[in-house]
Amino acid sequence: MNNSMRTFYGWFTFLGLVIGGLVILGYYRDEYREWKQYQHRFIQEEIRRATTPQQKALAETTRVEVRQILLPELNRVDRCTTCHLAVEDPSYGGYPQPLAYHPLHEQHPFEKFGCTICHRGQGRAATGADAHGSVPHWDQPMLPMKYIQASCGQCHEAADNPAAPELARGQQVFETSGCRGCHKLGGVGGNIGSELDKVGARRSPEWLKQHFLTPSAVTPNSAMPPQKFSDADLDAIVLFMLSQTGESAPGYYASMKVIPSASQGQRLFLQKGCIGCHSIAGQGGKVGPALDDVGLRRAPEWMMQHFRDPQSVTPGTVMPKFGFTETEARALTEFLLHLRERNVVSSLPSLMNPVERGHEVYRKYGCAGCHGLDAKGGVPNPNAKTAEQVPGLIYVADGYTKSELNTRILKGQREIPALDPKRAPPPLYMPAWGAVIKDAELDDLVAYLVSLKPKGEDVGF
Amino acid sequence: MNAPLLKRLWQTFARSRVGRSIFRVGLPESNLERSQAMTSSFLLHIQPAKVHKHSLKAGYSLGLGLISLYLFFILIGTGVLLMFYYVPSTDRAYNEMKDLQFVVSAGLLIRNMHRWAAHLMVLFVMLHLCRVFYTGAYKHPREFNWVMGVGLFLLTLGLSFTGYLLPWDQLAFWAITVGTNIAGYAPIIGPKVKYLLLGGNVVGQEALTRFYALHVIVLPTLALIMVAVHLWRVRKDGGLSRPDESGDVIEQIPLGQLPTNKSYGLMELARGTTPQVGKNPEDEVFSWPHLVFREILLFLLVAAVVLFLAIFWNAPLEEYANPIYPPNPAKAPWYFLGLQELVSYSAFWGGVVIPGLLVTALVLLPYLDRARAGVGRWFARERVVANSIFTICLLAAIVFTIIGTYFRGPSWSWVEPWQQPPAITEGR
Numbered sequence: 069m070n071n072s073m074r075t076f077y078g079w080f081t082f083l084g085l086v087i088g089g090l091v092i093l094g095y096y097r098d099e100y101r102e103w104k105q106y107q108h109r110f111i112q113e114e115i116r117r118a119t120t121p122q123q124k125a126l127a128e129t130t131r132v133e134v135r136q137i138l139l140p141e142l143n144r145v146d147r148c149t150t151c152h153l154a155v156e157d158p159s160y161g162g163y164p165q166p167l168a169y170h171p172l173h174e175q176h177p178f179e180k181f182g183c184t185i186c187h188r189g190q191g192r193a194a195t196g197a198d199a200h201g202s203v204p205h206w207d208q209p210m211l212p213m214k215y216i217q218a219s220c221g222q223c224h225e226a227a228d229n230p231a232a233p234e235l236a237r238g239q240q241v242f243e244t245s246g247c248r249g250c251h252k253l254g255g256v257g258g259n260i261g262s263e264l265d266k267v268g269a270r271r272s273p274e275w276l277k278q279h280f281l282t283p284s285a286v287t288p289n290s291a292m293p294p295q296k297f298s299d300a301d302l303d304a305i306v307l308f309m310l311s312q313t314g315e316s317a318p319g320y321y322a323s324m325k326v327i328p329s330a331s332q333g334q335r336l337f338l339q340k341g342c343i344g345c346h347s348i349a350g351q352g353g354k355v356g357p358a359l360d361d362v363g364l365r366r367a368p369e370w371m372m373q374h375f376r377d378p379q380s381v382t383p384g385t386v387m388p389k390f391g392f393t394e395t396e397a398r399a400l401t402e403f404l405l406h407l408r409e410r411n412v413v414s415s416l417p418s419l420m421n422p423v424e425r426g427h428e429v430y431r432k433y434g435c436a437g438c439h440g441l442d443a444k445g446g447v448p449n450p451n452a453k454t455a456e457q458v459p460g461l462i463y464v465a466d467g468y469t470k471s472e473l474n475t476r477i478l479k480g481q482r483e484i485p486a487l488d489p490k491r492a493p494p495p496l497y498m499p500a501w502g503a504v505i506k507d508a509e510l511d512d513l514v515a516y517l518v519s520l521k522p523k524g525e526d527v528g529f
Numbered sequence: 530m531n532a533p534l535l536k537r538l539w540q541t542f543a544r545s546r547v548g549r550s551i552f553r554v555g556l557p558e559s560n561l562e563r564s565q566a567m568t569s570s571f572l573l574h575i576q577p578a579k580v581h582k583h584s585l586k587a588g589y590s591l592g593l594g595l596i597s598l599y600l601f602f603i604l605i606g607t608g609v610l611l612m613f614y615y616v617p618s619t620d621r622a623y624n625e626m627k628d629l630q631f632v633v634s635a636g637l638l639i640r641n642m643h644r645w646a647a648h649l650m651v652l653f654v655m656l657h658l659c660r661v662f663y664t665g666a667y668k669h670p671r672e673f674n675w676v677m678g679v680g681l682f683l684l685t686l687g688l689s690f691t692g693y694l695l696p697w698d699q700l701a702f703w704a705i706t707v708g709t710n711i712a713g714y715a716p717i718i719g720p721k722v723k724y725l726l727l728g729g730n731v732v733g734q735e736a737l738t739r740f741y742a743l744h745v746i747v748l749p750t751l752a753l754i755m756v757a758v759h760l761w762r763v764r765k766d767g768g769l770s771r772p773d774e775s776g777d778v779i780e781q782i783p784l785g786q787l788p789t790n791k792s793y794g795l796m797e798l799a800r801g802t803t804p805q806v807g808k809n810p811e812d813e814v815f816s817w818p819h820l821v822f823r824e825i826l827l828f829l830l831v832a833a834v835v836l837f838l839a840i841f842w843n844a845p846l847e848e849y850a851n852p853i854y855p856p857n858p859a860k861a862p863w864y865f866l867g868l869q870e871l872v873s874y875s876a877f878w879g880g881v882v883i884p885g886l887l888v889t890a891l892v893l894l895p896y897l898d899r900a901r902a903g904v905g906r907w908f909a910r911e912r913v914v915a916n917s918i919f920t921i922c923l924l925a926a927i928v929f930t931i932i933g934t935y936f937r938g939p940s941w942s943w944v945e946p947w948q949q950p951p952a953i954t955e956g957r
Contacts, residue, residue: 076822077533083829090836097840098635134632143620147631192624194631205698205847 146182146191221311238308248434266314291495333403426516593657617741644844666770672895702850703859714880772905866933
C-alpha cells in the first residue's frame, strides 16, 4: 500500500473520532434533561422522610420518568407533574417550587383537568422555560396568579361564581363602562371596535392594560378614548378580558358549567314562568303563595324536595312536577333564599318600570361607552361638529319625537358631520342597532331617553 | 506481516467461510482482487473497476453530486425515524413536533438532522448544477443526463417544499400558502395546479395529507429511481466529463463493415466513449481503493457536518398554524424567496414567465449549446459567452434571493437588515 493510502487511514481515524465525539455529545445533550434533577431531588426527599423500611424501599424504587396527565377531551397533555411532583401531597405544603403542594380543589381534580386549563403555559413542554411559556413562538404564557380567576370565566358564568369575585367585578366594570357600544361580546354590541370573543387567548395582560390606559399606544389610530379606571377596576376588567378565550368546553366539562347560584336561579325563575302563579313584591300570579319571605319560612332542604316533587312535601298542591335538574333546583333554592335581600327584587326585569328597564337596555348595549354613563356625553370624537365630542342625550326629548328617536337608534348614523372637512373624519359614529335591539327593549330605551330631561327645566330650543 | 490489528482481524474474518460467502473477496491484495472487489459487490458494481485519474481530482468535481446523494441518504434514514412518530393530521402534527422536542429520545436531534440535511441538499444540488455548467459537462454524450439532473433539481425543491408544511406551524402554513399562491399565478393551469396540490382553495387537512403522501412516498421514490438512472448514465457515458483526449474518442464501426478476419465480442459493439479498459492504462487507477476510499471519506465528512449542525442549531418551530393571523411579511422557503421577490413586481412575469423560461432554457441547454470546445475544464475560455450568461442569471437569482430574505419587511416593504423590525404578528 502506498503513502497516499496511508493518509487515508489517518483521515478515516480522525473523522471517525469526530463523528464518535459528536454522537456522544448528542447523546449527552439528549440524555441530560432538566426535569431529571427535580425528580432526583424529590426521590432524595422521599427517602429522607421515610420512617419505615417499606416507605424507604418504595421511595428508592421510584422511577425517573416523564409524568403526564392525558386530557383527550381538552386536546391537552400536561407534563407539569414531571417536575411538580408533590402537587397532591399535603405534607409538601410550603415547600419551594417545583416541589410545592397545590392546595386542594376537589371540584377540579388533577386527573380530569390537568394544570394548563387554568394556569396556561405549555403543557407538553418538559423544561421550565418552555413549560411556563414565556418563550418565543408560544402565545399562551402562564397566567400571573393575580389574574388566575380569569380562568374560571372560561367555563363558568362570571356572575355565578362566588369563588371568583374579581371576575364578577370585571364583568360589572365591562357592562357598566359601555364597552359594548363599540365592541361585540357574545354577539351583542357595536361594530366600531373589534370583537372580543377570543381576546383573552390573543392578548397579554400587559397589552390589555396598555390598551385601556392609552389605546393608541398599542393600536395606532384607535378611535377608542383612554379609560379612567381605578387601579382595582383596571385589574378587574383586564382579568375579565383574559377570561374571554372563546374556548368551548367539551362534554364532561360543559356539563359542569352551571354553578347553582342566586343569579342563575333568578334567570330560571323568569324563564320557567314561576311568576305566573307566584308573586314577588306584589307582582305576579295569585295561584300560589307569595314568595317574598319564603326564605324565612322554609328550610333549603324543604325547597329542594319541593322542586323535585311538590306533592311529597305539600300533598294536594296544584303545582306540577317540572322535572328540574338537581343543579336547577339548587339554583332556584339559592334564589329564593336570597329574596330576603331587597336589591334582588328590584333587579327583576319584569318588576321594573319602563324607564328603569330602559336604563338597563342603555347599559346592556354599551350606549354609555360613547354617550357617557348618565348620558351626559363627553367622550372625545376628534373633528366632530358637536364640539369634537359624542353628544350627550339629556335633552333629546326636546329635539326628537319618540318615533324619530326609534329611527335614529335603529338606522344609526354612519357619516358624522365634520368640523373641518380637510381633516380625517370623526372616528366614532352611531352604529345601526336595528338587528340587535328588540321591540320591547327599544320602547324601554326610548322611554328612558325621554325621561332624562331634568324635571322642571325648559331651555326652549 | 506488520499490518494494523484491525486490518488483520478483518482479513481473518473476510477469509473465513462466512466472510467469503458474504464478501467473496477479502481486502484486495492484488490487482485482480481489486477488480473483483468492485465487480462482485452489488453496492460497488455500479462503478467501474478502474477509473480515470481526472475523475478523482477533488478540484474538478468538488464531490458536489456525491454530497447531494449522501444528504439524500441521511434524509431517508432520519425521515423514516420521523415517520415513526409523525401523524399527518392538522390536530396532531404540531403536537408531535412538541413531543419530539420534549419527550422522545433523540427526537429533536433527528428532526434537526433532517432539517439541516434538507436545506443542505437543496444548496448542494444547486452547486452541483453550477459545477456541471461551468465545466461544460452537459455536452454530448451527456445531454440527457443533464436533463435528468434538472429534473432531480426540481424534485429536490419539491421534496423540500412538501416537507416544509408538515410541522403545521405558522412558518409552515404561511410559507406553503405563499408558495402555492405563486403556483396559482400561471395562466389557465395555475389555479388548477394549486387546487390539485392543496385539495382545496386554502391550506388545510387535505393539503397536509397530499403533501405528506408526496413527501414520503411519491417524490422520494421518483428521486431514488432518477438518481439510480443518473448514476448509471454517468458510468455509461464514460465516467465524469474530462477534456477530450485523442485516445478517448473511437470511431464507431458500422456493424456491416466489420472485418471478417476476427471474431468480435460485445465490447467492440459498444459506443464510442465507453471506457476502454486498457486503452489508456497509464491514466486509469483501480477504483478500489482510490475511488471507494475517497467516497467513504466524503460520507464521513458530510455526516459529521450534519451532526454538528443538528447538535448546536435547532430546527425552527413557531406557533400552531393559524389561518386568521398571517405573519407580516409571510415568506416562502428561502430557495423560493427570489421568486417571491420577482412576484412582488409582477405576478405574471415574475411568477410564471421568468421561472418558466429559466427552466425551459436549462432543459434545452445541451441541445442548443453543442460546441465541443472547453469540456472538462472550469471556466474554459472557449465558453466565455455561455459562462457569462449563466453567471448573470445566477447572480440575479442570488441578489433577488438576498433581497427577498434580508431586505423585505412588513407588507414586503424595503428595510435594511440591520434595522429589520420583527415580523408583525398580532401584537400581544
